[in-house]
Amino acid sequence: xxxxxxEMKDVSKAFPGVQALNHAQLQLKSGHVHALMGENGAGKxxxxxxxxxxxxxxxxxxxxxxxxxxxxxxIDALSKGISMVHQELQQVPARSIGENIYLGRYPVxxxxxxxxxxxxxxxxxxxxxxxxxxxxxxxxTKAVGILSTSQMQxxxxxxxxxxxxxxxxxxxxxxxxxxxEVETLFDIINDLKKDGVAIVYISHKMEEILKISDEVxxxxxxxxxxxxxxxTLTTGDIITKMVGRELTRLYPERENVPGEVVFEVExxxxxxxxxxxxxxxxxxxxxxxxxxxxxxxxxxELMEGLFGIREHSSGKIKLYGKELKVSCPKDAIDHGVAMxxxxxxxxxxxxxxxxxxxxxxxxxxxxxxxxxxxxxEKVEKLVAEDVEKMKIKTPSGETPIQTLSGGNxxxxxxxxWLANSPDxxxxxxxxRGIDVGAKYEIYCxxxxxxxxxxxxxxxxxxxxxxxxxxxxxxxMCDGRCTGILDGKDATQxxxxxxxxxxx
Amino acid sequence: xxxxxxxxxxxxxxxTGALKSNPIxxxxxxxxxxxxxxxxxFFSWGNLGNLISxxxxxxxxxxGVSGCLITKGTDLSAGRQVGFAACLAGVLVQRGNYAxxxxxxxxxxxxxxxxxxxxxxxxxxxxxxxxxxxxxxxPPFITTLGTQTIVYGICLVFTxxxxxxxxxxxxxxLITGRIGNPKGFxxxxxxxxAIFFGLLFWFIYNKTCHGKYMYAIGGNEVAAEVSxxxxxxxxxxxxxxxxxxxxxxxxxxxxxxxxASASMGMGYELEAIAGCxxxxxxxxxxxxxxxxxxxxxxxxxxxxxxxxxxxxxxxxNYIVQGLVIVVAVxxxxxxxxxxx
Ligand SMILES: Nc1ncnc2c1ncn2[C@@H]1O[C@H](COP(=O)(O)OP(=O)(O)OP(=O)(O)O)[C@@H](O)[C@H]1O
Ligand SMILES: [Mg+2]
Numbered sequence: 001x002x003x004x005x006x007e008m009k010d011v012s013k014a015f016p017g018v019q020a021l022n023h024a025q026l027q028l029k030s031g032h033v034h035a036l037m038g039e040n041g042a043g044k045x046x047x048x049x050x051x052x053x054x055x056x057x058x059x060x061x062x063x064x065x066x067x068x069x070x071x072x073x074x075i076d077a078l079s080k081g082i083s084m085v086h087q088e089l090q091q092v093p094a095r096s097i098g099e100n101i102y103l104g105r106y107p108v109x110x111x112x113x114x115x116x117x118x119x120x121x122x123x124x125x126x127x128x129x130x131x132x133x134x135x136x137x138x139x140x141t142k143a144v145g146i147l148s149t150s151q152m153q154x155x156x157x158x159x160x161x162x163x164x165x166x167x168x169x170x171x172x173x174x175x176x177x178x179x180x181e182v183e184t185l186f187d188i189i190n191d192l193k194k195d196g197v198a199i200v201y202i203s204h205k206m207e208e209i210l211k212i213s214d215e216v217x218x219x220x221x222x223x224x225x226x227x228x229x230x231x232t233l234t235t236g237d238i239i240t241k242m243v244g245r246e247l248t249r250l251y252p253e254r255e256n257v258p259g260e261v262v263f264e265v266e267x268x269x270x271x272x273x274x275x276x277x278x279x280x281x282x283x284x285x286x287x288x289x290x291x292x293x294x295x296x297x298x299x300x301e302l303m304e305g306l307f308g309i310r311e312h313s314s315g316k317i318k319l320y321g322k323e324l325k326v327s328c329p330k331d332a333i334d335h336g337v338a339m340x341x342x343x344x345x346x347x348x349x350x351x352x353x354x355x356x357x358x359x360x361x362x363x364x365x366x367x368x369x370x371x372x373x374x375x376x377e378k379v380e381k382l383v384a385e386d387v388e389k390m391k392i393k394t395p396s397g398e399t400p401i402q403t404l405s406g407g408n409x410x411x412x413x414x415x416x417w418l419a420n421s422p423d424x425x426x427x428x429x430x431x432r433g434i435d436v437g438a439k440y441e442i443y444c445x446x447x448x449x450x451x452x453x454x455x456x457x458x459x460x461x462x463x464x465x466x467x468x469x470x471x472x473x474x475x476m477c478d479g480r481c482t483g484i485l486d487g488k489d490a491t492q493x494x495x496x497x498x499x500x501x502x503x
Numbered sequence: 504x505x506x507x508x509x510x511x512x513x514x515x516x517x518x519t520g521a522l523k524s525n526p527i528x529x530x531x532x533x534x535x536x537x538x539x540x541x542x543x544x545f546f547s548w549g550n551l552g553n554l555i556s557x558x559x560x561x562x563x564x565x566x567g568v569s570g571c572l573i574t575k576g577t578d579l580s581a582g583r584q585v586g587f588a589a590c591l592a593g594v595l596v597q598r599g600n601y602a603x604x605x606x607x608x609x610x611x612x613x614x615x616x617x618x619x620x621x622x623x624x625x626x627x628x629x630x631x632x633x634x635x636x637x638x639x640x641x642p643p644f645i646t647t648l649g650t651q652t653i654v655y656g657i658c659l660v661f662t663x664x665x666x667x668x669x670x671x672x673x674x675x676x677l678i679t680g681r682i683g684n685p686k687g688f689x690x691x692x693x694x695x696x697a698i699f700f701g702l703l704f705w706f707i708y709n710k711t712c713h714g715k716y717m718y719a720i721g722g723n724e725v726a727a728e729v730s731x732x733x734x735x736x737x738x739x740x741x742x743x744x745x746x747x748x749x750x751x752x753x754x755x756x757x758x759x760x761x762x763a764s765a766s767m768g769m770g771y772e773l774e775a776i777a778g779c780x781x782x783x784x785x786x787x788x789x790x791x792x793x794x795x796x797x798x799x800x801x802x803x804x805x806x807x808x809x810x811x812x813x814x815x816x817x818x819x820n821y822i823v824q825g826l827v828i829v830v831a832v833x834x835x836x837x838x839x840x841x842x843x
Contacts, residue, residue, distance in 0.1 A: 309729060333731035347729050350722025352789040361719050364712045364731040373710045416730065 002066030010062030017395030018226035035213035040407025081166035093145035098127035255449035268315030290470030338422035386415035559697035567748030575788035588753025593667035593763030601669030607841030629746020721788030827834030
């Protein structure tokens with residue numbers, strides 16, 4: 001009997017233009033949490049997709065309990081006891097939560113003893129039990145579409161857990177969870193550990209890694225760098241191993257000086273009584289306003305309302321003192337207000353289109369010759385600049401964005417708004433899924449934009465990011481603005497106090 | 504990053520690569536060469552001219568429908584719109600002294616004025632499609648299923664289900680008109696029309712905001728909208744352009760046939776959609792190129808001529824054409840799956 005439950009040896013995998021994996025390896029022990037670390041595009045997701053049978057390896061072997069196995073496809077992987085929570089959510093929004101959880105393995109009963117049919121009663125009863133375990137207060141007959149991103153992620157986790165697996169792959173499971181949900185997830189993980197499940201945990205959040213994992217494997221550019229006992233490592237060690245150099249600071253020095261008020265919101269109220277209501281605030285020129293709150297605080301909804309994605313029933317938006325009527329995103333964009341939306345897959349990337357098209361789409365008007373023909377050279381120049389500035393890892397500008405790693409897709413979308421050069425930039429979780437090194441680059445870009453006099457509104461669920469980057473912090477709770485703190489004297493405690501001020 | 508992807512690429516391997524990635528096209532070219540050498544008159548200037556004229560008209564229709572397909576829509580009313588345009592053009596260009604004139608009260612009209620009227624009517628029908636789809640969010644499949652029937656009905660009412668003939672001579676000369684030796688090598692005017700529109704659409708799709716917005720909507724409509732694309736306007740424009748293209752094709756078709764009837768153009772939408780998909784326009788949206796569309800249409804027309812020369816029972820043609828559509832698309836999709 002091998003000491004490892006599952007072992008991947010010497011795995012290589014090439015895509016057109018990229019060697020995604022180059023003799024990578026991984027060893028999982030039963031009952032252990034194994035953190036897989038690396039920069040964006042290091043090959044973490046690809047390695048996991050090889051294990052889960054989504055990709056075929058060019059080279060390499062997989063052993064389970066010491067015996068070589070071949071994993072043909074995801075169905076095969078599931079039957080061997082491997083489950084995966086994907087980095088990008090994969091759900092059927094119009095169907096119920098229960099159906100999504102049991103998709104592909106519906107409980108079946110026999111009608112009249114011989115006609116097989118889906119046993120809905122059992123399915124929903126089981127699903128309700130699983131939902132309770134992940135502390136999701138919903139009836140499993142409700143459609144998945146009504147859930148928020150973080151709740152969908154919980155459903156995805158519920159799905160993997162309910163499959164009764166021996167190996168569980170979690171690819172950035174917490175990228176859209178809030179702290180309390182992360183706690184719930186850790187409880188679930190600890191239960192699974194007791195049952196002897198081997199867990200692969202991929203995340204860019206350092207605190208989590210040290211808290212939950214037993215071993216850490218680091219990858220860089222598709223190569224295996226090494227595996228260490230988590231107890232012997234510090235955050236600094238991991239970062240150095242990931243990036244290949246030392247990273248001295250997490251947030252840049254900010255040199256922006258807030259000026260006159262640019263963007264004002266008065267008494268803004270949603271048409272939905274459960275959503276944001278009576279919110280008033282203002283943002284100055286060259287100011288970064290952090291927006292904090294628990295999940296469900298309606299931060300995203302408020303910002304989407306300001307950007308014209310959602311409707312509002314009353315309230316005013318003023319830009320440079322003039323009232324701004326916004327009924328669709330185009331209105332906002334035409335007046336220099338831009339927004340990086342929360343869910344990259346749903347409202348960010350245009351998958352089949354190239355990196356170049358994805359970057360240039362909202363600023364095309366700037367590259368026209370004779371007012372009609374797009375000048376490809378100008379677009380290429382812009383793309384090259386963005387790729388360079390944000391270190392986007394892509395074979396070329398013509399590569400379809402869907403083949404990029406998650407973090408790199410995010411950088412492309414940020415590039416889209418940099419190209420558009422708005423006066424007011426709304427960022428909803430801008431560093432979601434971005435590695436530590438690149439995060440710093442993005443913070444630098446945000447700081448630079450503020451210095452240039454742009455007004456920034458930044459929603460973030462990462463406390464460190466909010467405290468480290470904001471000039472002022474607006475805290476929301478249950479659709480209301482419960483307070484605005486000055487960045488200099490804000491603390492985690494003060495923010496939490498405001499964030500839990502329920503009526 | 505770059506070192507690994509630049510493999511030794513000699514011309515031979517690149518050539519075989521191109522062959523492998525377009526099996527259906529290779530197959531058809533091979534078949535037509537074989538047929539060409541075994542059947543007399545296959546390689547004749549007349550046959551070439553015929554192929555060009557047929558392809559040109561189908562190409563215009565396919566260009567029209569391609570925008571709908573790229574934005575994940577479709578246009579089932581294309582064929583009926585072609586038929587209606589043909590009848591409308593036919594009725595308006597009848598000779599003043601022709602006994603069977605349908606509307607005796609209207610004077611003989613200049614054929615270019617007729618073209619203008621036909622195009623405007625086409626644009627209006629397209630506008631209707633686009634408006635229903637973008638403003639009421641009725642799925643394109645359903646919308647155009649409805650307009651297909653409506654347009655056919657209007658056409659029947661308008662022509663009273665009678666065939667239309669007796670066209671002005673210079674109108675039919677549009678199609679029979681050619682450059683070159685009438686007995687030997689010649690190029691029909693239609694070739695130049697097709698080239699013009701091919702270039703125009705290539706320009707629109709690759710070089711204008713409208714084109715980029717179209718691909719963006721096909722790639723992800725929500726993302727396009729939050730990026731500031733006016734999705735409704737773009738979709739409206741796509742269907743109007745499509746309507747104009749069908750109308751133009753109908754105008755040419757009536758001239759080519761020297762007569763028009765309400766049943767004209769039936770099923771053309773399916774041929775156009777098939778041509779587009781064979782040419783690599785993806786039904787999942789966001790993908791499709793003008794040269795591909797041309798190749799798709801050409802292949803389909805070539806297939807028809809080959810079958811005709813083989814002297815096959817015309818009923819079998821449908822079976823073969825259907826098989827080609829399915830096989831071509833299946834092979835095409837495999838290209839993407841293989842990449843995993
Ligand atoms: N289907 C694909 N086609 C082509 N290239 C791909 C494909 N999937 C991944 N890649 C490339 O492989 C490399 C590794 O990607 P992968 O998604 O494994 O990175 P990752 O480590 O998970 O990064 P992140 O932290 O950003 O999620 C990237 O350069 C990516 O562009
Ligand atoms: Mg990944």
